[in-house]
Amino acid sequence: xxxxxxxxxxxxxxxxxxxxxxxxxxxxxxxxxxxxxxxxxxxxxxxxxxxxxxxxxxxxxxxxxxxxxxxxxxxxxxxxxxxxxxxxxxxxxxxxxxxxxxxxxxxxxxxxxxxxxxxxxxxxxxxxxxxxxxxxxxxxxxxxxxxxxxxxxxxxxxxxxxxxxxxxxxxxxxxxxxxxxxxxxxxxxxxxxxxxxxxxxxxxxxxxxxxxxxxxxxxxxxxxxxxxxxxxxxxxxxxxxxxxxxx
Numbered sequence: 001x002x003x004x005x006x007x008x009x010x011x012x013x014x015x016x017x018x019x020x021x022x023x024x025x026x027x028x029x030x031x032x033x034x035x036x037x038x039x040x041x042x043x044x045x046x047x048x049x050x051x052x053x054x055x056x057x058x059x060x061x062x063x064x065x066x067x068x069x070x071x072x073x074x075x076x077x078x079x080x081x082x083x084x085x086x087x088x089x090x091x092x093x094x095x096x097x098x099x100x101x102x103x104x105x106x107x108x109x110x111x112x113x114x115x116x117x118x119x120x121x122x123x124x125x126x127x128x129x130x131x132x133x134x135x136x137x138x139x140x141x142x143x144x145x146x147x148x149x150x151x152x153x154x155x156x157x158x159x160x161x162x163x164x165x166x167x168x169x170x171x172x173x174x175x176x177x178x179x180x181x182x183x184x185x186x187x188x189x190x191x192x193x194x195x196x197x198x199x200x201x202x203x204x205x206x207x208x209x210x211x212x213x214x215x216x217x218x219x220x221x222x223x224x225x226x227x228x229x230x231x232x233x234x235x236x237x238x239x240x241x242x243x244x245x246x247x
Contacts, residue, residue: 007197013025023171069082081128124162127163166197167199180198182198185198190217192218198222
C-alpha cells in the first residue's frame with residue numbers, strides 16, 4: 001500500500017498567513033491574519049498533516065515565529081511539520097518540544113553537513129530535508145542564494161547519511177499555478193531511494209492525480225499552498241484522493 005499525504009501549507013510572515021511568488025519577499029499576498037484558525041480549518045476539512053513555513057525565519061536564519069508555531073501545533077490534533085531558519089540543535093529541540101512532529105532543514109543541509117548528520121542521528125524520522133532547486137541547483141537562505149550543488153547529488157548524499165524524507169520545490173513553479181515539476185520530483189525519489197514530498201506549483205486536482213500515480217516510486221505526497229487559498233483546489237477533494245491512494 002503506497003502512502004500519499006496531502007499537506008496544506010501555511011506560510012507565516014509577520015504573524016500572518018501569506019504567500020510569496022517564487023520566494024520573492026516583495027511579492028506577498030496576505031490571505032489571513034489568523035494562522036491558528038487557518039490550521040484548524042484545514043484540520044476540519046480532513047487534513048492528516050499541516051505544513052508550516054516560518055518565512056521570517058528562513059530569511060533571518062533563526063526561528064522568528066516559534067511561539068506562534070507552537071500555538072498552532074497545540075491547537076490541532078493532527079501532526080505539523082515546520083521549516084524555515086532552523087540551523088541549531090537548540091532551535092530544533094525547542095520546536096519539537098513545543099509540539100511540532102517534524103522539522104525541515106534546508107540551508108543547513110548545504111552549509112553545515114556535519115550538523116545535519118548529527119540531527120539525523122539524534123531525531124531520525126522527525127527530520128525532513130527541504131531541497132529547493134533553481135535550474136537544478138540547490139537554493140539556500142530563503143531562496144535568496146543559489147549554490148553550486150545539484151539537487152540529486154545532495155539527496156543521494158543525505159539519504160546515505162540517514163535522511164528518510166525530502167521535500168522538493170522547483171522554485172520556478174512556486175506560486176505560479178503552473179503545476180509541479182513531476183519529472184524532477186520522481187527523479188529525486190529514484191536517486192535518493194527515499195520518500196519525496198512535492199512542493200511548488202501544485203495548482204489543480206489534475207496535478208495531485210498525476211503526482212499520486214508515482215506513490216509507488218516514492219512520491220509521498222504534495223504540499224498545497226496558493227491553490228487552497230484561491231479555491232483552485234478544494235482540500236476535501238484532495239483528502240479523498242489521498243484516502244483512495246492509501247487503499
